[in-house]
Amino acid sequence: MKKVMMSITAVTITLFWLIITSCRTIEANNAASGVYYVAVDGNDNAAGSLSQPWRTIQHAADTVAAGDTVYLRGGVYNETVFINVSGSADEYITFTSYDGETAVLDGSGFSTPDGDSGIDIYGQSYLIIQGLEIRNYTTTAPDAVPMGIAVSGASHHIELRDNHIHHIETHAPVDGDLLGADAHGIAFYGDSAPNSIHDIIIDGNHLHDLILGSSEALVLNGNVEDFTISRNTVHDTDNIAIVMIGFENTAPDPSYDRARDGVVSDNIVYNVDSVANPAYGGERSADGIYVDGGTRIIIERNTVYQTNLGMEITSEHGGGDASYVTVRNNLLYQNHVTGIGIGGYDELRGSTHHCIFVNNTFFQNDTLQWQNGEMMIQYDAHDNVIKNNIFYANDQSLFFGNLFTNNSANDVNYNLYFAPNGRDFSEWQWNNVTYAGLTAFQAATGNDSQSLFADPLFANMNAPFDFHPQTGSPVIDAGENLTESGAVDFDGRPRIQNNAIDLGAFEYRVLDETVYLPTVAAGQKT
Numbered sequence: 001m002k003k004v005m006m007s008i009t010a011v012t013i014t015l016f017w018l019i020i021t022s023c024r025t026i027e028a029n030n031a032a033s034g035v036y037y038v039a040v041d042g043n044d045n046a047a048g049s050l051s052q053p054w055r056t057i058q059h060a061a062d063t064v065a066a067g068d069t070v071y072l073r074g075g076v077y078n079e080t081v082f083i084n085v086s087g088s089a090d091e092y093i094t095f096t097s098y099d100g101e102t103a104v105l106d107g108s109g110f111s112t113p114d115g116d117s118g119i120d121i122y123g124q125s126y127l128i129i130q131g132l133e134i135r136n137y138t139t140t141a142p143d144a145v146p147m148g149i150a151v152s153g154a155s156h157h158i159e160l161r162d163n164h165i166h167h168i169e170t171h172a173p174v175d176g177d178l179l180g181a182d183a184h185g186i187a188f189y190g191d192s193a194p195n196s197i198h199d200i201i202i203d204g205n206h207l208h209d210l211i212l213g214s215s216e217a218l219v220l221n222g223n224v225e226d227f228t229i230s231r232n233t234v235h236d237t238d239n240i241a242i243v244m245i246g247f248e249n250t251a252p253d254p255s256y257d258r259a260r261d262g263v264v265s266d267n268i269v270y271n272v273d274s275v276a277n278p279a280y281g282g283e284r285s286a287d288g289i290y291v292d293g294g295t296r297i298i299i300e301r302n303t304v305y306q307t308n309l310g311m312e313i314t315s316e317h318g319g320g321d322a323s324y325v326t327v328r329n330n331l332l333y334q335n336h337v338t339g340i341g342i343g344g345y346d347e348l349r350g351s352t353h354h355c356i357f358v359n360n361t362f363f364q365n366d367t368l369q370w371q372n373g374e375m376m377i378q379y380d381a382h383d384n385v386i387k388n389n390i391f392y393a394n395d396q397s398l399f400f401g402n403l404f405t406n407n408s409a410n411d412v413n414y415n416l417y418f419a420p421n422g423r424d425f426s427e428w429q430w431n432n433v434t435y436a437g438l439t440a441f442q443a444a445t446g447n448d449s450q451s452l453f454a455d456p457l458f459a460n461m462n463a464p465f466d467f468h469p470q471t472g473s474p475v476i477d478a479g480e481n482l483t484e485s486g487a488v489d490f491d492g493r494p495r496i497q498n499n500a501i502d503l504g505a506f507e508y509r510v511l512d513e514t515v516y517l518p519t520v521a522a523g524q525k526t
Contacts, residue, residue, distance in 0.1 A: 073103065076104045
């Protein structure tokens with residue numbers, strides 16, 4: 001009996017060592033095939049394996065090669081990381097949190113954090129940054145710019161996915177020109193030419209609680225092209241949430257100095273307000289989504305609410321413009337100043353031209369009732385299309401605010417208007433003339449000859465709002481069939497049904513009568 005027990009013990013020990021050897025072999029193979037690990041209790045002189053991880057993300061960012069994946073174990077890393085490696089077209093380098101854990105880059109551990117960024121990428125390519133939390137990069141120094149993730153030079157093929165970025169802050173004093181205090185959550189600065197930052201994906205990130213000074217939460221500035229900004233949630237910032245910029249002399253060659261050829265889709269933006277931002281002296285001028293000098297951009301299926309200006313499409317720079325931008329199938333509701341603004345805010349600014357605004361749903365914007373209306377038309381807006389939209393005004397009953405007189409060739413038609421005060425007591429302002437009633441506006445301007453004034457019969461008029469049209473809604477099949485409206489509506493359903501387009505962001509379907517489909521609840525990330 002004793003001999004049998006000894007035999008079993010020997011077998012057990014043998015199996016144990018086989019398992020250990022097998023695990024070590026797997027780890028060695030993982031390292032050889034480009035799988036590495038970093039942990040807060042690791043050592044940069046170790047192998048970088050699961051059982052012998054590296055200590056710093058920076059060591060990985062100096063060491064790995066094309067095709068490698070770096071798994072960051074959960075914990076807090078007090079680092080600012082400069083990524084000094086690139087992947088290749090077939091083999092991206094990925095930095096990601098380990099499954100089920102969250103790696104946190106935290107700037108609060110630095111003795112001199114002024115101007116530091118969580119991750120800095122200059123001139124690198126074929127990189128994926130995924131699933132990280134980046135927080136507490138702050139400054140009190142003028143002209144220092146803390147950022148969650150910063151990308152510059154001629155970087156390309158960069159993917160930022162599912163990162164959580166918050167409490168990036170500037171507390172620097174500002175001078176009389178509103179300069180000196182800046183911070184960004186995510187920033188792409190195309191500061192090279194002719195080589196651009198290009199092939200960019202910014203998807204599924206969550207940005208919030210940012211103190212930005214005169215800068216923005218998520219910005220593409222200068223020579224940046226071929227980008228997708230999708231499924232991000234941006235909220236509780238004191239300046240612009242998402243912006244594409246041109247004409248700021250970011251790129252050394254002016255002919256390349258504008259963000260272009262991109263898509264901004266399926267983002268949720270809310271609680272964006274500059275009223276307490278020292279850089280703006282109490283102004284409410286922060287946009288949810290802003291094209292400031294960009295061109296050839298599609299903005300679709302976004303939800304923007306409780307911002308200062310829901311969206312703005314223009315250029316702040318004289319001689320510049322926002323052009324060939326399509327804004328379609330978006331929801332804009334209860335924004336403070338207006339739903340969408342176009343044209344320069346004074347005669348020293350640039351223009352908005354050849355832009356298309358179709359199948360958007362506007363609901364009770366201009367909550368401050370500053371006489372801007374659901375859509376604000378400013379200096380030098382020409383050759384734009386405004387069609388197939390729903391404009392539902394608040395008690396102010398103003399649809400367009402337009403104090404300037406130099407707007408021309410704007411095609412406005414096939415819209416639906418509604419306000420509690422009724423058709424004859426609602427107002428449209430056009431080239432600095434105010435018209436009471438849709439009939440007077442149509443007769444004087446030639447606009448909206450096929451447009452309607454009627455209740456759109458939304459599914460739910462209270463939060464959480466549901467802007468789907470219900471049975472009998474006048475928006476059903478009332479639109480002009482436009483290829484510019486896109487192939488799908490806000491829900492991703494076919495845009496044309498029954499051979500006609502509905503007005504607003506949603507196509508009607510009978511299922512909406514029995515299945516409650518909330519658009520978005522306040523603060524909800526979908």
